[in-house]
Amino acid sequence: MNIFQESCCSILGVLLVFFLQGSCADPDVEVHKAVGDSLELIADYPKKDLKVQWRYNQIAFAEYQNDDFQKVKSELFNNRLKMNKNNISVTVTDLTLQDSGRFSIVAESKSEQYKSKHFVLHVHDLIREVQIEDSYVWLQSKNLCMFHLRCVASGDPSPSYSWISPQTQGPQLNINLSLTESATLNCTANNTVSIKYTTKTVVCKSDNLTSGFGQEYVLIAAGVCIVAVVIFSGAVAVCCRWRKNKGQGESEDGITVYEDVNTDGAAKKRSESVVNGMTIYETVDDTKLSQILPQTLYDKISFQRHPEVSTSTSSPYQEVL
Structure with a gap:
């Protein structure tokens, strides 16, 4: 029975603590600031024997006690914290987006626990x-x-x-x-x-x-033109390369129908000067037979009708006369 009564008292004590904490705190106040603005947190309580603590996300960063300020967590706002004894306030300057969070002011005196104040800060970028x-x-x-x-x-x-x-x-x-x-x-x-x-x-x-439906045709026409230019350029390049290779091949082989026009003056036979054989302009002297045969059509006729000139005849036509 005593155990049951003790447990009930414990539960009631816990509930009473929560109730008192709730009654000692004001509801959260929404605060909207722009980047670069300042946030001032004023502890408007009676100054006699006043002790105040400022918190950011439940971390204390400044305190006021015995009519004096002191920083608790100076690295929180990196020298952007200002304190004013006249109105017992702290100011966070040059706000950034990262400063958004929950700020609290907790105050008390030797005889009284004051209601805490809570501010939810939202830092916004300016629309430029x-x-x-x-x-x-x-x-x-x-x-x-x-x-x-x-x-x-x-x-x-x-x-x-x-x-x-x-x-x-x-x-x-x-x-x-x-x-x-x-x-x-x-x-x-x-x-x-x-x-x-x-x-x-x-x-x-x-x-x-030209947009939408008509734009499709413009794009298709442009594509066709580009393809045509590429094909034409490729054909010209192939043709030029083929002609160049052909010219180089002829100069290297040295085979043309006019190869033997400029012979040197050393009376060298054409059959000896042409490496790859005879040409259509091969001279008669190159293949002249050793026996005496007529060299032209008229020479053949005269050769058969008239003997060689002797001491008795002065010309081939002397006997006829």
């Missing part, structure tokens, strides 16, 4: 620039341009986007325009610390017809 990117496709069957637009912001990686005319949310927008029709679009990017917007006008013009 906003642009609208657009692309289109010509729908020939419907005779209109289909535009796809995308809003892009630099700085904060995840801002909120909104469009005007038409009114819609999100970074992307699709609209259809008839030929010569135009539309002026406004995109706004914002977060809790900054806001930027931009405007762009798009027009469905006749020169847009």
Whole structure:
């Protein structure tokens, strides 16, 4: 029975501690800051016998006691911490994205435990620039341009986007325009610390017809032209190479029908000068027979009808006369 009573008292004691802790703390306060801003944490408690501790993610980094400040974890904010005795506050300067987290102020005096204060800090990048990117496709069957637009912001990686005319949310927008029709679009990017917007006008013009369906034919034609140029260039290169090789082969072999035109003056026979044999211009002297035979048609006729000139005849025609 005593054991049961002791256990019940223990449970009630634990619950009472949690209850008192909850009653001594204010709910979390959401704080949004931009990169480069400062966060001031004021301990607005009675100053008499006041002892205060500032914490970041449950780690104490500064204390106030006996009317004086002292740093506990100076490496946390790398000399970006300022302390003010007038209002008993600490200030974190030059905030970065990594400073986002939970800050707490815990205070007490010799006679009282004050309610703790908690702040959840969100550090955001500033939106620096906003642009609208657009692309289109010509729908020939419907005779209109289909535009796809995308809003892009630099700085904060995840801002909120909104469009005007038409009114819609999100970074992307699709609209259809008839030929010569135009539309002026406004995109706004914002977060809790900054806001930027931009405007762009798009027009469905006749020169847009090369997009989409017509663009396929332009690309095909360009591809055919490139292939034709490559084939022609290859053919010219092969032809030139063939002619060059042919010229080199002829000069090396030395075989032409005019090879024996320029003979040297040493009375060398043609059959001896031609390495590969006789040519169609081979001279008669090269193959002249040792016996006396007629050398021409007329010489043969005269040779058969008239003997050689003797002492009794002065010419081949003397007897006839």
